[in-house]
Amino acid sequence: MKGNEAIAHAAIRYGADGYFGYPITPQSEVLETLEALMPWETTGMVVLQAESEVSSINMVYGGAATGKAVMTSSSSPGVSLMQEGISYLAASELPALIVNVMRGGPGLGTIHPSQSDYFQATKGGGHGDYHLIVLAPSTVQEMADFVALGFDLAFKYRTPSMILADGIVGQMMEKVVLPPQRPRRTAEQIKEQCPWAVTGREGSRKRNVVTSLELDSAVMEKNNERFQRTYREIEKNEVRYEARYTEDADYLIVAFGSIARICLKAIEDARKEGIKIGLVRPITLWPFPFDAIREAARNVKGILCVEINAGQMIEDVRLAVSDRVPVCHFGRMGGIVPNPQEVLDALKKDFINK
Amino acid sequence: MKDEIIIAGFGGQGVLSMGKILAYAALENNLEVTWMPSYGPEQRGGTANVTVILSDEPISSPVLDTYDTAVILNQQSLDKFEGKVKPGGVLIYDPYGIHRAPTRTDITVVSVDAMEATIEMGQAKSYNMILLGALLKMRPDVPVEAVVRGLKKALPERHHHLIPVNEAAIRRGMDLVK
Amino acid sequence: MKREDIIKPENKVYSRPRLLDDNIMHYCPGCSHGVVHKIVAEVIDELGLEEHAIGIAPVGCAVFAYNYIDCDWVEAAHGRAPALATAVSRLNPDKVVFTYQGDGDLAAIGTAETIHACTRGENIVIIMINNGIYGMTGGQMSPCTLEGAKTATTPYGRRVDLNGFPLRVGNVVSILDGTCYVTRQAVHTTAAVRKAKAAIRKAFLNARAKKGTSFVEIVGTCSSGWKMSPEKSNKWMEENMFAHYPLGDIKDTDKTE
Structure with a gap:
C-alpha cells in the first residue's frame, strides 16, 4: 500500500468524522482512496472534494468547531493556501489534522x-504566534500510525497537528x-470531551462561540499566554525521535522523514568501511528533540544535517x-533525492577528507 | 536474502505495475518490500522507473544508487542504468528498439525478446509479464504461485479474468531465458 | 401617570426578541444590520430552532453577530463562511446552519466559497446584506457598489471602465442548480421588514427540510459609509439601489415545480 493510501485507510479506522480536500500531486491518492472506500456508507465519515485548498481548510475549521x-491533506502549494485557515485553527484552539506531502518549491516548483x-x-x-505539532513519518507504517497520533495529540492539547x-x-x-477500526465518537461523547464545541445551544447552557477575534488587547494577550503555556506543555511531554548507532559514533547524521532511511543505509555502508556514524531522526519536528541531539552529539567530531532542501x-x-x-548541511533541491552514496561522500568531504 | 531491483522503460509499458505485482508477490511470500516509483505527469510515453527492494530484513533506504538487478525496456533507461548494476549483478533487457546493446562483462546480461513474444501471443498488455517471467527465472526471489496471488491483489477484480493470460506470459518469459 | 404605571406586561405592544441579547449593538445609527439581526433572532425562536441553529459569522461589520443572537456561532475568516457552513451542516445534519455575511465578504473574497456551496446545494441559509460598501474597514468600494458611487477607494465615483460593473449576486446564484430559493429584500419600511422576515423564515424552513441552499439578499444602508443621514440613506437606496437591485423573489423551486 502507498503511503497516501495508508493515510486514507488509517483515517477511516481512527473513526475520523470528516475529510475535506482538493487534488494536488503527489498526494491525490488520499482523496481518491477515501472516495473509493466510501466510508460514509460504513462509519458515516464525510468525504468532500472542495473547490480549493482555501475552502478545504475552512471546512476543516468549521467541522473542528x-x-x-x-x-485535510495537500502538498506544498496547496498547504501555502491553507495557512490562513491553519492560523485560525490555532487561534481558536481547535483540534484538526493536516497532512502535507511535500513537493519541491518555491512556487509551482516540481511535483517531486x-x-x-x-x-x-x-x-x-x-x-x-502559534505552533503546530509536526510529525514526520519515514515509513508507510508511520503514515498510518501518525493519523491516530496526530488526532489524539490535537484533541489532547486543542491544537492542530x-x-x-x-x-x-x-x-x-x-x-x-x-x-483496528475504532468507532466514531457519539454526539454525547463529543459534548462531554469538547464542552467548547458548537453543537447547538441546548437547555440552559450558554452559547458557544468559536472565534479567533478579540479586540481587547489585554484579553488577547491573555489568550496568547494561554497558547504559549500549551506549547511549553507540548515541548515538555511530546518530543519524539529515533536514535540509531549513536553510542559509539564519531559522527552524527540528523535527518527526518524518508531521508533518514537513505542516511541509515549510508551509515550501515560506512560501518563496513570502519566509519562510525550515528543517526538521530526527529519524529516530532515541533517540538524539536533538542536534548536528544545535544546528548547524541556529546562525543562526535561533526554533525551532518541531511535534508532535501537548502x-x-x-x-x-x-x-x-x-x-x-x-554542523554541515547536505541536501539536494528541486525534487532530486540523494542516494546513500552521495550522503556518505558528503560526510567524508566535510569531516574526514577535508 | 536481499534483491535491489530497478525496472525502467517508457510510461505505458507496464513498468510500475510490473514492480507492483512483484511487490505484492513478495508480500505474499512474507518478505519485506519497498516499491518506489519515479512519478510524473507523463502517464504514457515518458520515461518511468520503479525501485523494488525485496528482503528478509527491514529495509532502510527505498532510494538506491546501485542495483542487484535491472530490467530495462528502452534505450534511455539502458544508458542510464547499465553502469549502476553492481558487479556480478543481472541486467535483463528487451533488444526491441535498442540500437546500442549493453557492453559490460562483469555482470550477467540477458536479452529477452519480449516484444516479439508479445506480438506472437497477441497479448500486448502482458508484455511486462513476459519480462517479469524472465526476472523470476534469473532471480527466483518469489515462486510463480506467489506472483499469481500478487496479481489478484494488484489487479482490480474486473481484470481478474486476465490472470491466466498473465500467468502464461510469465511462464513464456521464463522459457525465453536460455 | 407615572412611568411605572405604564411599564406593565398587559400594556406591552412590542418587545425585544427572546434570543436577541441586551448587549449594546456596535452598529451605527441607521444601519440595517440591527433590524436583520432582530428578524433572524425572531425566526429562530418562532421555529423552535434555538437548540439547532448554528450561525457562521463573517468578517465585516457583522463580525460580532455572535454577541447579539443567542445561538451557537463560529466566526469565519473573511469570505469563508459558506465553506464552514458546508462542513458544519454535513457533519451535523440535524442542525440548521446559516451564514450571515456582507456583500464584500461574500461576493468578493468569498465568491468561490459562495458559488460552490450554492452549486452543491448545501442545506444551509445564506443571508447577505448588500449595502454596496466595505463598512468595517472604512467605506471602500465593494462588489455591489453602484456605478458613480463615491467610496474611500473610488473617491470620484465608481467607474465601470476602471472597476467593472456592480454585481447582482442574487441573480448569479439563482442560476445555480443547488439553490432552491433566492430572494432580494429590504428592511427600510415596516412592510419591507415583514416581507424580509417571511423570506428568512422560508429560508430556515427550507434548510430544515433539506431542500438545498436558500439565499436571502437584503439590500441595506450604510449611513456612515455612504456619508448620508439615515433618512437620506433610505431615500438614496430606494432611488438608486433598488433600480439596480430590484426587490422580490428571484427563484423559488416550490413555485416552479
Missing part, C-alpha cells in the same frame, strides 16, 4: 519529493499493518549543539 475529528516546507510547518507558517511527509513516503509502497532543520540542529560541534 463542532468538536468533530476532521482532517522535497522537505522544503520545514520552516513553514515548524515555525508557524501562517500569521501570528500536521503530518509532514514527502513525495517519497507518500508515493512509495511497503508493508503496513493497519490499526538547509532548514540545520538551524535547529545548530541551536541544539550551540557552537560546540561543527
